[in-house]
Amino acid sequence: xxxxxxxxxxxxxxxxxxxxxxxxxxxxxxxxxxxxxxxxxxxxxxxxxxxxxxxxxxxxxxxxxxxxxxxxxxxxxxxxxxxxxxxxxxxxxxxxxxxxxxxxxxxxxxxxxxxxxxxxxxxxxxxxxxxxxxxxxxxxxxxxxxxxxxxxxxxxxxxxxxxxxxxxxxxxxxxxxxxxxxxxxxxxxxxxxxxxxxxxxxxxxxxxxxxxxxxxxxxxxxxxxxxxxxxxxxxxxxxxxxxxxxxxxxxxxxxxxxxxxxxxxxxxxxxxxxxxxxxxxxxxxxxxxxxxxxxxxxxxxxxxxxxxxxxxx
Amino acid sequence: xxxxxxxxxxxxxxxxxxxxxxxxxxxxxxxxxxxxxxxxxxxxxxxxxxxxxxxxxxxxxxxxxxxxxxxxxxxxxxxxxxxxxxxxxxxxxxxxxxxxxxxxxxxxxxxxxxxxxxxxxxxxxxxxxxxxxxxxxxxxxxxxxxxxxxxxxxxxxxxxxxxxxxxxxxxxxxxxxxxxxxxxxxxxxxxxxxxxxxxxxxxxxxxxxxxxxxxxxxxxxxxxxxxxxxxxxxxxxxxxxxxxxxxxxxxxxxxxxxxxxxxxxxxxxxxxxxxxxxxxxxx
Numbered sequence: 001x002x003x004x005x006x007x008x009x010x011x012x013x014x015x016x017x018x019x020x021x022x023x024x025x026x027x028x029x030x031x032x033x034x035x036x037x038x039x040x041x042x043x044x045x046x047x048x049x050x051x052x053x054x055x056x057x058x059x060x061x062x063x064x065x066x067x068x069x070x071x072x073x074x075x076x077x078x079x080x081x082x083x084x085x086x087x088x089x090x091x092x093x094x095x096x097x098x099x100x101x102x103x104x105x106x107x108x109x110x111x112x113x114x115x116x117x118x119x120x121x122x123x124x125x126x127x128x129x130x131x132x133x134x135x136x137x138x139x140x141x142x143x144x145x146x147x148x149x150x151x152x153x154x155x156x157x158x159x160x161x162x163x164x165x166x167x168x169x170x171x172x173x174x175x176x177x178x179x180x181x182x183x184x185x186x187x188x189x190x191x192x193x194x195x196x197x198x199x200x201x202x203x204x205x206x207x208x209x210x211x212x213x214x215x216x217x218x219x220x221x222x223x224x225x226x227x228x229x230x231x232x233x234x235x236x237x238x239x240x241x242x243x244x245x246x247x248x249x250x251x252x253x254x255x256x257x258x259x260x261x262x263x264x265x266x267x268x269x270x271x272x273x274x275x276x277x278x279x280x281x282x283x284x285x286x287x288x289x290x291x292x293x294x295x296x297x298x299x300x301x302x303x304x305x306x307x308x309x310x311x312x313x
Numbered sequence: 314x315x316x317x318x319x320x321x322x323x324x325x326x327x328x329x330x331x332x333x334x335x336x337x338x339x340x341x342x343x344x345x346x347x348x349x350x351x352x353x354x355x356x357x358x359x360x361x362x363x364x365x366x367x368x369x370x371x372x373x374x375x376x377x378x379x380x381x382x383x384x385x386x387x388x389x390x391x392x393x394x395x396x397x398x399x400x401x402x403x404x405x406x407x408x409x410x411x412x413x414x415x416x417x418x419x420x421x422x423x424x425x426x427x428x429x430x431x432x433x434x435x436x437x438x439x440x441x442x443x444x445x446x447x448x449x450x451x452x453x454x455x456x457x458x459x460x461x462x463x464x465x466x467x468x469x470x471x472x473x474x475x476x477x478x479x480x481x482x483x484x485x486x487x488x489x490x491x492x493x494x495x496x497x498x499x500x501x502x503x504x505x506x507x508x509x510x511x512x513x514x515x516x517x518x519x520x521x522x523x524x525x526x527x528x529x530x531x532x533x534x535x536x537x538x539x540x541x542x543x544x545x546x547x548x549x550x551x552x553x554x555x556x557x558x559x560x561x562x563x564x565x566x567x568x569x570x571x572x573x574x575x576x577x578x579x580x581x582x583x584x585x586x587x588x589x590x591x592x593x594x595x596x
Binding site: 032045121124128129136138152191195251255285286293 | 332338339340342343345360362405408409411417424437438439440441446448462464469470473497523526530534545552562565577581584585588589
C-alpha cells in the first residue's frame with residue numbers, strides 16, 4: 001500500500017495528488033474556470049447577449065421613448081425600399097474602389113523599396129509613414145479640414161501657385177468630397193499596410209533572388225515571378241483588411257462632412273449611427289447593422305473562395 | 314561595370330529623395346497643426362501654408378478653448394481612462410490566457426472557440442444593444458460605462474490570444490516545480506507567468522493606451538456631462554462650439570494627438586513589432 005500523499009506522475013498527466021478530498025485535476029479545473037470567469041461574464045453580457053439582443057432589436061420599431069413594437073422583418077424590407085440606402089451603398093463602394101487598390105499598390109511598392117534597408121534613414125521613413133495611423137481620426141480630420149479648405153487650405157494654395165484657378169472645392173463639392181476623404185484615409189492608413197508587406201517580404205528567402213540573378217533576371221522579372229507570388233498571402237490578408245477598413249470609415253466623416261454635401265459622403269456605418277443616435281430608430285439601425293455584417297461576410301467569403309480557386313490552378 | 318554601379322547609386326539617391334518627400338507629406342500636417350496652434354490669429358490667416366514658425370509665440374488659442382470647454386479636464390479624463398483600462402484589460406486577459414494556456418477544464422475548447430468566433434463580428438453590431446444595456450444598468454454618463462465594455466471588446470479578446478501564445482512559450486518546468494512544491498495556481502500565475510511575460514504585457518499596455526486615448530464613438534453616445542468627456546469627444550464638441558476658428562481647433566487637436574505621438578515615438582518598437590509579428594495593431 002502506498003502512502004496516501006505520494007505523488008504519481010506519468011508523462012504529461014496531472015499529478016494525482018490528493019489534498020483533502022479534492023484531486024489535483026479538480027483543483028485545476030476550478031482554477032481554470034475562476035481565471036476565466038471575470039472576462040467570461042463580461043463577454044456573455046456585452047458580446048453574446050448583445051449580438052442576440054441586436055438581432056431582436058432589428059425586428060422591432062423602437063425610439064427609446066416608447067416601448068419597442070415587434071414588426072418582424074419590416075425593417076429589412078424598408079431598407080431595400082430606402083433610397084438613401086442605395087446612395088449610401090454607392091458611396092461605400094466608391095470608397096472601397098478608391099482606397100483598396102491605391103493603398104495596396106502604394107504600400108506594396110514602398111515596402112519593397114524599403115525592404116532589407118536597416119539604416120537609420122529607413123527607420124525614420126517607416127516611423128513617419130506609420131505615424132498618422134496611431135493618431136485619432138477626429139483630430140486628424142480637423143487638420144485635414146484646413147488642408148482641404150477651398151480658399152486658403154494647403155492643397156488649393158499650392159494649386160493656385162501653379163496657376164490653376166479652377167480648383168476643386170473639396171469637401172464642399174458633391175464631386176470632390178469623396179475623393180478628398182479617400183486622400184485623407186489613404187494618407188492615414190497606408191503606413192500600416194506597408195508594415196504588413198514588410199513583414200511578408202521578410203519571409204521571402206534571399207536565395208530565390210540570388211538564383212534568379214544567376215539566371216540573369218532583372219528587376220521586373222524578379223518582382224513578377226518571385227516577389228509577387230511569394231507575397232500572395234500577405235496581399236490576400238491586406239486586401240480583406242482594406243475592404244473592411246474602407247467600410248468602417250466613420251470618424252473622418254463625422255468630423256469632416258457628416259455625410260454632406262447632399263449625402264455624398266454618407267456611408268453605411270455613418271447611416272447606422274445617424275439612424276440609431278440622431279433619429280433614434282433603433283430597430284432600423286440594427287437591421288442596417290446586420291445588413292452591413294452580411295455584406296462584409298459575403299465579401300470575405302467570396303475572397304476566400306477566389307483564393308482557393310487560384311491556388312488550385 | 315561602373316555604368317551599372319552608377320545607375321544603381323543614382324537609383325538609390327532618387328529613391329531616398331522620393332521617400333524623404335513622402336515622409337514630409339506624412340509629417341507636415343502634424344508639424345503645421347502643432348506650430349499653428351501657437352500662432353496669433355493674424356499670422357494664421359496670413360495665407361502662407363508653409364509658415365511653421367509662430368511669430369510671435371502665443372498661448373492665445375489655448376486660453377480661448379479653455380474658456381469654451383474644460384479641455385484640460387477632457388485630457389485628464391482620457392489620461393485616467395488610458396491608464397486604468399489597460400491595466401484592467403491586462404488583468405482580465407492575462408488570467409484568461411493563463412487558463413487557456415495551462416489549465417485543463419471541461420468546456421475549455423468550447424469557450425475558446427466562442428471567443429475566437431466573435432473576433433469576426435464587427436463592433437458596429439454590438440453598438441446599439443450595448444448602449445441600451447448601459448441605460449438599463451443606469452451606467453449612462455458614468456465612468457463605469459467607459460471602463461467595463463472595453464474589457465471585453467475585440468481588442469481585449471485578441472489580447473487573450475496574443476498572451477496565450479506568449480505564455481505557451483514560457484518553459485513549463487518552472488511552473489511544474491512550483492506546483493509540486495504546493496503553490497496555488499494563482500501564485501504560479503502571479504510569480505512565474507506574469508514576470509516572464511513583461512514584453513508581451515508592455516506591448517498590450519502601450520497599444521491599449523493608444524486605443525483608449527483615441528476612443529470616440531462609444532464615449533460620445535454614452536456620456537452626457539461635459540466634465541466627464543474624454544478628449545476626442547470633447548474635441549468634437551469643441552468643433553461644434555467653435556466651428557471654423559482655425560487656431561482654436563488646432564489647439565484642441567494638438568492636445569488630442571500629442572500624447573499618442575509621444576507614446577508612439579518613445580515606444581515605436583512595440584507598435585511596429587506587433588504589426589510585423591501578428592498583423593494587428595492598425596486602425
